Amino acid sequence: MSLLAAILIISGLFFFTGGSIGILRFPDFYSRLHPAGKLDTMGLLMTMTGMALYTVQEFTLAAIFTSLKILLIIVFVFITSPTATHAILDAGVRAGLSPWTAPGKGERE
Amino acid sequence: MNVDNLSPDELSPDEKRQTPAFSTSLKQIISFAITFLICFATWIILSGRLDFFHLGLGVIACAIVARLSSTKLISRRGIENLPRQWFRFVCYVPxxxxxxxxxxxxxxxxxxxxxxxxxxxxxxxxxxxxxxxxxxxxxxxxxxxxxxxxxxxxxxxxxxxxxxxxxxxxxxxxxxxxxxxxxxxxxx
Amino acid sequence: MESFFLYGAIYLSLIMILSLYRAVFGPTVLDRMIGVNAIGSKTTALLVLIGLIYQRVEMFVDIALAYACLNFIAVLAASRYFQKRKGLYDEHH
Incomplete structure (x- = not known):
């Protein structure tokens, strides 16, 4: 159980790393939203699941409530993360930022 | 996402004419009960205390919230096939x-x-x-x-x-x- | 297992510095907001990790939940505020 939690946390940290590097490397803010909003959500899901598993190991009522709260955070983040991403994107669209297109491929449309 | 600002009660006329399986008052009670149960489960998880005082406070608060906003959460239109929909939703999430x-x-x-x-x-x-x-x-x-x-x-x-x-x-x-x-x- | 959580928390903080680069030097305001949002979601995980290190999870979980709420509301409010501003490009002029 504790090994499974450790594996989940490590893979979650891996997703977090991918998100951060993606934010640094992607060319414009529209494409930066892809790693920022989603890889972080996935990393949060994995680390939180791992920590909930670790918490629920000692099988008492308080521990079960705590891990249920951690699951509640996951549900909350999964509902709010698309909305936050969309809000930032919408601000960009209304301010009139034009998306970056790959050089040489941009004139296709 | 500008799609969800229609309230569930704004029915088109032809949908209103359908003969409902439940009466309106029963639908009200069902949507109230479901909202109350969801709120109360969240309350218990968040408070984490099971003594009489905290549960009583929870019942009062959840009853007020459910009375005010039961129409917002559960659409009264499709309340007959709600269990089927939730089952499908549980299958959709994985x-x-x-x-x-x-x-x-x-x-x-x-x-x-x-x-x-x-x-x-x-x-x-x-x-x-x-x-x-x-x-x-x-x-x-x-x-x-x-x-x-x-x-x-x-x-x-x-x-x-x-x-x-x-x-x-x-x-x-x-x-x-x-x-x-x-x-x-x-x-x- | 405690030292594992400790190293995880340190690693998470190091990752947050990477996102902080985007929040400080981002060319537009919205880039900064993406950086702040990314830091916020990492902080939510970091708070629960800190709780596991100090063995006070039941307290830190509440803080993490409140922080997740606050992060979401902050991003919504900031984006609603900045979408009325034309010319987010012009920050450097």
Whole structure:
């Protein structure tokens, strides 16, 4: 159980790393939203699941409530993360930022 | 996502004329009870205390909230097939998580790719969805945004989607299996 | 297991510095907001990790939940505020 939690946390940290590097490397803010909003959500899901598993190991009522709260955070983040991403994107669209297109491929449309 | 601001009670005239399986008062009671139970479960998880005082406070607070907002959460129109819908929703979530996981791996491989600028090809695509109900448009748009590689830019009430995709591979699946799943989920 | 959580928390903080680069030097305001949002979602995980290190999870989980709420509301409010501003490009002029 504790090994499974450790594996989940490590893979979650891996997703977090991918998100951060993606934010640094992607060319414009529209494409930066892809790693920022989603890889972080996935990393949060994995680390939180791992920590909930670790918490629920000692099988008492308080521990079960705590891990249920951690699951509640996951549900909350999964509902709010698309909305936050969309809000930032919408601000960009209304301010009139034009998306970056790959050089040489941009004139296709 | 501007699709969810229709209140559930704004029925079109022909939908109002359908003979309901339950009477209106019974529907009110059912939607009140469901909202109350959801609120109370959240209350118990958040407070974590099971003594009489805290549970009593929870009952009072949840009753007020459920009385005020039961029509917002549960649509009274489709209350007959609510259990079936929830069952389908429970089946939909693992599939969505699996898709999100696959797409996450793809975006991860993009982020660690040393030749990033040549690989990605961001563009904006438009398509017309066959979904009609506001709730299913809402679920579909959120599912698109939750899947990495695609972000919903705009949804019109008639189902025209504007989506920003990061490369060819991410855009291939739109509008495909996910739309079918959402349509099946909402019973369209 | 405690030292594992400790190293995880240190690693998470190091990752947050990477996102902080985008929040400080981002060319537009919206880039900064993406950086702040990314830091916020990492902080939610970091708070629960800190709780596991100090063995006070039941307290830190509440803080994490409140922080997740606050992060979401902050991003919504900031994006609603900045979408009325035309010319987010012009920050450097």
């Amino acid at each position: 599939w969505l998580l699996y898709q999100v996981f696959l797409a996450n791996l793809h975006v991860m491989s993009l982020a660690f790719n040393p030749r990033l600028i040549e690989v990605i090809d961001p563009k904006i695509i438009r398509f017309k969805s066959k979904l009609t109900r506001p709730m299913s448009l809402f679920i579909f748009a959120n599912s698109i945004t939750l899947t990495p590689g695609t972000i919903t830019v705009f949804v019109s009430i008639t189902g025209e989607f504007t989506v920003h995709v990061i490369d060819e591979y991410s855009g291939l699946s739109l509008p495909g299996e996910m739309e079918e799943k959402v349509a099946e989920l909402m019973g369209e």
